[in-house]
Amino acid sequence: MQTCFERGDLERAKLAHEQLQLIAHELDQPTMNWLTTYTTAGWELMHGDLVAAERLFESAFQIGQEAGQPDAVLVYAAALQQARIYQGRAQEIIDMMEQSVSAYPAIAAWRAGLAATLCYLDRGVEATKILEQAASDRFEHIAQDSATLTALALYAEAAVLTDSSGPASILYELIEPWADQIVWNGIIGYGHARMWLGLLAACIGEHEQADEHLAFACDFQETHGLLLWAARARLGWAEALARRGDAARAREHAARALELSREHGFGLFEERAAALVEAQSTA
Secondary structure, three states, X not given: OHHHHHHOOHHHHHHHHHHHHHHHHHHOOHHXXXXXXXXXXXXXXXXXXXXXXXXXXXXXXXXXXXXOOOOHHHHHHHHHHHHHHHOOOHHHHHHHHHHHHHHOOOOHHHHXXXXXXXXXXXXXXXXXXXXXXXXXXXXXXXXXXXXXXXHHHHHHHHHHHOOOXXXXXXXXXXXXXXOOOEEEOOOOEEEEHHHHXXXXXXXXXXXXXXXXXXXXXXXXXXXXXXXXXXXXXXXXXHHHHHHOOXXXXXXXXXXXXXXXXXXXXXXXXXXXXXXXXXXXXOO
């Protein structure tokens, strides 16, 4: 399931996920139940059902604690923070995120996530400081593990939101080898790699590449029901087009991002999309 999901073969991933759920139900083994429940929650989060995802992550946390799983807290903290962020409630969890960075210093994705979240809270100066420090060794400090691409994607978000073209150029080079994959760490997904390549390309002024990557990402994510990231891709493309003065296309993509955000409760994107629709309507 994990491999198919990362490869973007979502039909096979879905079948494997259903088999996983069936096996877990038949065995009723605590660790298997924990793994299956939080994986299901991550699946729902990627597909944009934030309410179902949060409920399942809470259930997984309880199952994990009862099973004596030492990583139950780590998984729950990561999941809860992401659900709150996408709901537009990042202010509620920023203290928890800062504590998580201190508690798990070897996991680069925590610090990358903090940088991105600070951007959402209009604390770009702090985010830029973290980003520049991470980029000082060309991100080579990021361990090669299941969360490598997650860390790169979150730093990409920080680079885009702070308009940091230097780190963005490095991140583009590092993410490009995974251009055919979905960013998935076994717990949480962050959309298709080509979405991040498109956003980074726009940041560094490679407009043709940006349009090509983002067109693919928008189509792939909407077609496969990855609605959370379809909204992010649409919004990012709209913002890039607006900077280039293409008001008509910017308004079109912003309107779709706004529609998805209102329908599914993506508070993180809704306000930005609404402001962009209004601004481009009078441009």
